[in-house]
């Protein structure tokens with residue numbers, strides 16, 4: 001009888017705190033038609049995975065499950081009807097069938113993208129959710145254009161650092177905020193022309209001053225429940241706020257939108273139509289190849305410490321991306 005292959009994976013048997021993330025030995029999945037099996041070397045941890053783990057999200061998986069959409073590694077097996085990938089190709093994942101918090105992840109071929117040679121696995125693990133969200137927020141929802149001014153409200157974390165790099169590369173004037181000195185330094189290093197401390201009550205006035213009183217054209221908002229009311233007062237005419245993150249309710253004055261012909265546009269990445277998602281990843285791979293996109297890694301932890309990673313990702317003082325590792329390998 002053939003021996004059943006197994007692998008290590010994080011499993012969640014009941015929704016709850018970070019302690020429900022348990023490392024277990026599970027059967028290794030096998031790719032079917034149109035699927036690939038990726039040997040994961042680094043896994044990206046996103047806030048949404050903490051909401052799902054806690055059972056507090058609109059769409060919840062059946063229990064038990066392995067969390068995660070993002071990661072990077074090497075293709076180990078290719079199913080039938082897959083022409084674009086071969087064994088040993090380095091890839092990053094943007095979605096997965098079996099979950100990425102594991103040594104191996106089963107993915108549809110459309111969920112994996114080539115990782116250029118100059119990019120590490122840890123950096124690849126920062127791409128799927130944060131960079132795709134930042135790109136969609138800035139360009140497909142926010143219609144940000146070169147020579148406009150964008151405020152990345154929360155520029156120190158996974159999505160924020162991505163938005164700063166993308167906007168800077170596209171020729172926008174970029175303002176970024178953070179809530180720690182390290183975060184402010186990071187936002188500036190990643191390309192923000194000016195940085196502001198979102199802990200300071202007067203940072204809205206300071207941003208307005210920096211535009212000479214004109215206001216900003218686009219706001220990429222990572223914490224709308226705190227900021228949306230004031231965001232509307234610092235928009236230029238025709239300005240857009242793209243709501244990417246929010247953790248509660250907020251009061252706004254609708255007149256602030258009227259005076260400016262302003263728009264508030266929400267988004268969640270899973271709503272992206274497949275052809276728009278494909279164009280996002282084509283642009284992201286090009287940005288990795290030409291070096292304009294350089295994911296900033298804040299912390300790396302072993303896979304077994306997924307619970308600790310979930311605690312850290314919800315703390316303030318963000319500094320780039322939090323990544324889980326299943327190996328020390330940087331590249332083949």
Ligand code: NAP
Pocket residue numbers: 046047048129130133153154155156157158159160177178179180183198199222223226227243244245246267268269270313314315316317318319320321
């Ligand atoms: P992250 O890496 O933990 O970063 C969180 C960011 O929020 C940090 O830059 C943090 O700054 C900032 N922040 C904290 N207090 C703030 C304030 N008062 N005003 C503005 N920003 C503030 O998380 P992430 O992966 O970038 O995700 C950020 C948010 O977007 C989360 O709520 C996440 O759920 C959401 N998100 C939504 C989508 C979508 O499809 N809509 C996709 C991805 C993420 P400091 O720590 O420096 O204070």
